[in-house]
Amino acid sequence: MKWIRRSSGIAAAAGLALTLAACSGGAEGAGGDSQDGTGDVSGQIAVAWWGGEARSAKTNAVIDLFTAQNDGVKVDGQATADFSKYFDKLNVQAASQSLPCAVQLQGRQVNDYTKNDLLMPLDPMIESGAIDVSDIPKSVLDNGRGTDGKLYFLPYGAAYDAVGINTTLADEAGVGLPEEGYDWDDYMSYLTEAQESLPEGVRAIDSNGGRPNFFIGWTLANGKSLFNDEGKLGFTEQDLTEYWNMWETVRKAGVTMPAARTAEEPTGPDQGFFATGEVMSDTIPGNALTPATETLEGQGEGQEMTTIPFPSGPAGSGNALYPSGFAIPVSCDNVPTAAAFIDFFTNDLEAGKAFAADNGAPTNTKVLEALIADDSLTPTKKHELELYKQIVESDPQAIVFPPGYQATFESSFKRAYEDVSFGKSTVEDAVKQFFSEANSSLGT
């Protein structure tokens, strides 16, 4: 009978889209009367976010604070544990015009939605005072802007990519930490040197040429732009060739994990080879230090890890911020309450404490300072926040990701380098392949 289930599954998959479309209608045009977010804070709104149980508990705690302060407001929280499934769900909700009034987004996806005019610009709400941004640094706030320069989501927590170092392994290999202000060449020789003295089976780094995060850091440090004004690739084929050749050199020297091991690596910074102590260094999101440390401690080897900024370059720091924040869809029928909620979530001191920087460092500097001063925070968490402060002080560039980034850039990039690392393609051919794939769908 298994086949019956399967075939109906196919029909369901093929047809899911139309059920959505069939259910649509209704909400269109609602909420148009309160573009500036002022008005009665009452009634019900839905709020959607991604994250596991711990984050959901903290988000719900903030929601409770909000409803306690606002009589008669009801908030329907919708959590999705898995990051990419979350966006699958949002797309389906967007297709049926039933997006929650406050949806959590990041810069990497926001333009998939602005392109289709699904989100309200928040600028009028800032002008009217419904949303306060006075305590958010401009370079951080700008990450919430769309391709048209308007603010589409209000960043509340700023994640950044860091370089993680397993300090126990690094000390054993006699290399310590890379020196402050190190660049990519320094990093590569640091790794190569470490590899000579690492224990059997442990590699200095993962086979990482296909990780967009590292590449973004490399382009920033070298003053290249990731995207041009049309939303197409802003760097040249030569740039990428140079970058991948750099990784191929260390991979062929046995400094990275073999390609086949990287291909089977579990996803998630708390499950990857760095967290399990199988590689000495890797890029991890700054706020993943806490869960990755927990995994490493669970290995029972007594190893420790820390995070440092990305390598720099001629153009300065290689760090980018990836803030998360809430956006308000045009289909929202209760804009004043939604605006009040995202303002509360981002700026309220108590809310910030309840959320405890679970998804990146608080963008609101007052909340950030309060958390750093808070003794109940673990040293690991404090390190995350202090490294963030250090990165913000270097004035990181805000990247505007064109529509289609999430869907095409990341998967094509990974695939193209995988072809190289498995010896199925030369660097030159893979670069050409990536450019044609990415440019055909980006920015359109």
Add this chain to the structure above:
Amino acid sequence: MSVHTQTSSPETIQSVLGSKARKRDWRKREVAVAFVFLAPWLIGLIGLTLGPMLYSLYLSFTDYNLLSSPKWVGLQNFVTMFTSDERFWVSTRVTIVYVIFGVPLILIVSLMIAALLNSKIAFLSGYRALFYLPSLMGASVAIAALWRQIFGGNGLINQILSYFGIEAGSWVGNPDTALGTLVVLALWAFGSTMIIFLAGLRQIPAELYEAAAVDGAGRVRRFLNITLPMLTPIIFFNALMVTINAFQAFTPAYVISGGTGGPVNSTLFYTLYLYQQGFAQLNMGYASAMAWLLVAVLAIFSGLFFWSSRYWVYYGDK
């Protein structure tokens, strides 16, 4: 019906007519009641299966990204598929290789196990349950995740091999062996096919074997000349089901490759690529076109298979 043979006096005609009318009323009511009871299923069929399917047929001729309304593009999706989408052909090749290796293996192994279990040994029902167990779990996410652990670089298989001094790399991480592990996974879940074979084996009259034994036919002879021909209807059914199933395989590849179809597209099943196009890249029109192409190919395949059956499937009554 039998009233026609009776001599018809006015009263009987009257009563017959009356009973006919009553019967008709009752029929009508019966039909109405039937529809009421069928309604949930019918609503489901039309609303959740037929409607969506027809809509996806429409979508297959459009450019539809889920977030804005579909734009009619005619045959463009199909043209792209056949002329300029390399990954489409990769996924087709991967799927066909999987079907060509997987289907015969599953059929042969499950038939062999069924033949083994069709004998008189102790704890027979226990063995049957044991052999069926994997197929209860076979398509589940948990098992596919377990497969990663078994065939991974530090997995069970390699630990056993290293005990014998053999150093093998990752099986799921290596593009040359990743698809093989999926075939083994499918093979492992042979239970339902096996149970159907077993039922078929039980149907074969024992006299045939006895007669053949009297004539001096050995085991192999009896299997080739009695078991196989008598089993052809079952083989036909199982082959069809297993093949269609294999063409639609999705879950194991999705879980083992983390949804990428990697490494290097080696596990990019057709349905996995369809899913990527539809839900990751938001080309729902293109994904619908792919789905309908699969439907068409499976329909043609099934038609050919049914047509061929008259030459090799033996039904006892003919």
